[in-house]
Amino acid sequence: MTETRKTPTIQDVARSANVSTATVSRALSSPDRVSESTRARVSEAIRVTGYTLNQAARSLRQRTAKTILVALPDIRNSFFSSILDAVEREATNRGYGVLVANLFLARSPAQRLQDYMLSNRADGLLLLDGSLDLSSLHSLVRPPNSVPLVVACEEIPNSGFHTVLTDNLSAGERATRHLIDLGHRQIAHLLGPEGNVVARDRLAGYTNALTQADLPVQQQWLFRGNFDMESGFAAAAHFMSLSVRPTAVFAANDESAIGFLSGLRQYGLTCPRDISMIGFDDLGVAAHYTPPLTTMRQPRELLGRMAAEMLIDILEDAEHRRGPMRIVLNSELIVRESTAHLPLRTSG
Amino acid sequence: MTETRKTPTIQDVARSANVSTATVSRALSSPDRVSESTRARVSEAIRVTGYTLNQAARSLRQRTAKTILVALPDIRNSFFSSILDAVEREATNRGYGVLVANLFLARSPAQRLQDYMLSNRADGLLLLDGSLDLSSLHSLVRPPNSVPLVVACEEIPNSGFHTVLTDNLSAGERATRHLIDLGHRQIAHLLGPEGNVVARDRLAGYTNALTQADLPVQQQWLFRGNFDMESGFAAAAHFMSLSVRPTAVFAANDESAIGFLSGLRQYGLTCPRDISMIGFDDLGVAAHYTPPLTTMRQPRELLGRMAAEMLIDILEDAEHRRGPMRIVLNSELIVRESTAHLPLRTSG
DNA sequence: CAATTGTGTGTAATCGATTGCACTACAGCG
DNA sequence: CGCTGTAGTGCAATCGATTACACACAATTG
Structure with a gap:
């Protein structure tokens, strides 16, 4: 029956x-x-009936999905997945679901986001990717499609979007200064992707620190990079081809730092004996790499949590007419073993 | 106006x-x-009106959310996030959204999943965590709450759930045999979490390989581990305390392998000079670790894609009365530099 | 030519929860 | 006693899309 x-x-x-x-x-x-x-x-x-709410019905009536959409450039990257972790935790605590959109290799990212947002599947968008086309984003954010949006980790300049990020410029400065303090004078920078604001700020920090120490900024010591291990690996080959080699490298992030060191290993060079290396992010593996990696730690958990908080606050506060918010978190220098004093023995 | x-x-x-x-x-x-x-x-x-579908209304009427829920033990782990990446891609291609639930440290995971599923937010569940309470899962899967479910990577024994995973047993065998082939006779295993089926199978593979080579399985060479770097790091201390030390270790996954090597480094031991190490998964960092890690590569992308395919096939095929499906994929031995022939010089 | 079939469209009920409005009952007050 | 205020509840409209059913009309068939 x-x-x-x-x-x-x-x-x-x-x-x-x-x-x-x-x-x-x-x-x-x-x-x-x-x-x-x-x-x-x-x-x-x-209790008796075993009833559970039908979220679709509620969403329809209340025009609220109780869901946020998180758009990432690449989930596989441990940096982003940590942030996603924190975001998910915060969202869950506040009763929100988390939809993910991985934009890596997606055909038309902005279009996808637009579809999601306008189809009433998500109430707000948390963007962890600064490389999107600004104009397409504006069509999302401007009336009549005013989608609540928070940009985290990355930044879209002059956009007026709400943002949570770390102070990449001063952190880049700090990282570079660390190398200078260790006696290094020939310091290279392994760049992040071209056009990426975060990468640009870290570069600016690097440049500032050099300038403050009266060191020249050498064009040939800016190595192409892309935030991934492969690009770091490739940069090592470039490094080897230089006639005058730097004694230290500030990499735009840990992944590329690791790729670079792995590349150097192919040529028999060892860190920190032959070169000092500082990264950025403090990925989980940084502490356990060989050698353990000196790096600028970004407060990933905090960053993810604050971004989620900010977005949900906006969603739940109809009167969010307080102008764009911008939170800047500090990074922290974590000294491990990949950076060392410049050897006293002269290299020439 | x-x-x-x-x-x-x-x-x-x-x-x-x-x-x-x-x-x-x-x-x-x-x-x-x-x-x-x-x-x-x-x-x-x-075009003129700028209309977009209201997914909530459609969901309500069609009793279909066009969304799957992916439950992970820990998104931050690069292994899982790779799989999530593949899942997301496949789901998107087929018009489905992806909700994530990170069960790491969640209070009552099964309850959360149940809430999600029964509230009509998701049509099916993709479970990447084998550690859930079986009885609570059954309440999900049995009528009247028959939630379509696919378990991937992990397995829940005797559950009759649809499953996609790799052949951990034979891969564990293969990994251990690789060490034996290199001349090692004293081979330890760095375990995965207790109670984890995947870890159990890899251990069984290890045991099989030893037995087939007429090598004894030594209890004190089974190091506690937990699939994470910290546990590998801790195991290194244990390793050092042994009176007779193995010459090679098969770690249940790459993360713990890396932690272990990083621990050994503290004691001045180097891989592969002092010890050979083989991992499991082939995380992105494995190729760029120092030394590059020999490992069993799991086809993560394929695995994620197939799991998503399977789940969505089930969702879209009302007549899925074909009994439980089970797909087993093969892992591949990737030989790098962390394993070496046993040195000819005797250690005693 | 009548009967039948098929194509294209409209009407209105439906999915399940929320909520504006109306109503009852009763307490408090002058 | 009559009036007002408030707490608690019910009725029914509503959110936006889908779809069973009905119907009009054209094409096909015997």
């Missing part, structure tokens, strides 16, 4: 508790508007 | 195209049931 019953609805609960559906709904969403005895009856009825 | 117009609905399109909403709906979902001229008028009207 127990046929495959359909999922119980609020109607079933109402019938079982001998109240109207309106009362059940209120007992759930604003319990203080319902008498205690009724509330108890409803709770019991919910 | 251009007030904040509401999002255009199918009604607006119908009015603009001078047809009924039914026709608009049909023009979208089954174009061949609509005459060509009407179809053109509707397309034009959609």
Whole structure:
């Protein structure tokens, strides 16, 4: 006799508790508007029927999906997945679901985001990728499609978007200064992707630090990179081809630093004996690399959590007319073993 | 005058195209049931109005969210995030959204999954975590809450769930045999988490290989581990305390292998000079570690893609009465520099 | 020519929860 | 006693798309 019953609805609960559906709904969403005895009856009825809310129905009526969309340039990258982790945690705590859109190799990223947002699947967008076409984003953010948006980790200059990120410029400065303090005078920079704002700021920090120390910025010591290991690996070959080789490298992130060191290894060079290396991010593997990597630690968890908080705050506060918010977090220098004092023995 | 117009609905399109909403709906979902001229008028009207589908309304009516839920033990782990990447790609291609639930440190994981599934937010569940309580899962999968479920990477024994995974047992065998082939006779295994089926299979493979080579399985050479770097690091201390030290280690995964090597480094031991090490997974960093890590490569992308395919196939095929499916993929031995022939010089 | 089939479209019910409005009952007050 | 205010509840409209059913009309068939 127990046929495959359909999922119980609020109607079933109402019938079982001998109240109207309106009362059940209120007992759930604003319990203080319902008498205690009724509330108890409803709770019991919910238990008996095994009722669970149909989110689609609620979304339709309330025009709210209780879901945020997180757009990442590449989930596989441990840096982003850590942030996603923190975002997911915060969102879950506040009753939101997390949809992910991996933009890596996607055909038309902006279009995809637009589809998602406008189809009422997500209430807000958390963007971890600064490389999107600004104009297509504007069509999302401007009326009539005013999608709540927070940009994290990356930044879109002059966009006026809400942003949470770390102070890449001063962190780049700090990293470079660390090398200078160790006595290095010939310091290269392994660049991040061209056009990436974060990478640009780290470069600017590098340049500042050199300039402040009266060291020249040498064009040939800016190595092409792309934030990934392969590009770091390739840069090592370039490094070997130089007539005058730097004694230290500041890499725009840990992944490329690791790729670079792995590349150097092919030529028999060892860190920190032959070269000092500082990275950026403090990925989990940095502490366990050989050698353990000196790096600028970004507070990933904090960053993800704050970005999620900010977005959800915006979503839940209809009166968010307080102008663009911008939170800048500090990075921290983590000294490990990949950086060392310049050897006293002269190299020439 | 251009007030904040509401999002255009199918009604607006119908009015603009001078047809009924039914026709608009049909023009979208089954174009061949609509005459060509009407179809053109509707397309034009959609363009003019800027209409986008309200997914909530569709979900409510069709009882389908066009979304899958991916549950992971820990997104930060690069192994899982790679799989998520592949899953997301496949799901997107087939028009599905991807919700993520990170079960790491979650209070009551099974409850969370249940909530998600029963609230009509997701149509199916892709489980990448084998450590969940089986009984709570059964309440999900059995009627009346028959949630379509595919388990990937991990396995839940005797559950009868659909599964995609690699052949951990034979891969564990292969890995161990590789060490034996290099002349090693004293081979340790750095275990995965207790109770984890995948870890258990890799251990079984290790045991098999030893037995086949007439080597004894020594209890004290089974090092506790947890699939993460910290546990590998800790195991190194244990290793140092042994009176007779193995010459090679098969680690249950790359992360713990890296942690272990990093631990050994503290004691001045170097791989592969002092010890050979083989890992499992072939994480991106494996190729760029120092030394580059020999490992068993799991076809992560394929695995993720197939799991997503399987789940969506099930969702879209109402008649999926073909019994539990089980796909086993092969891992591949990737020989790099962390394993070496046993040195001819005797250690005693 | 009548009967039949098929194509294209419209009408209206439906999915399940929320919520504006109306109503009852009762307490408090002058 | 009559009036007002408030707490608690129910009725029914609503969100936006889908779809069973009905119907009009053209094409095909016997």
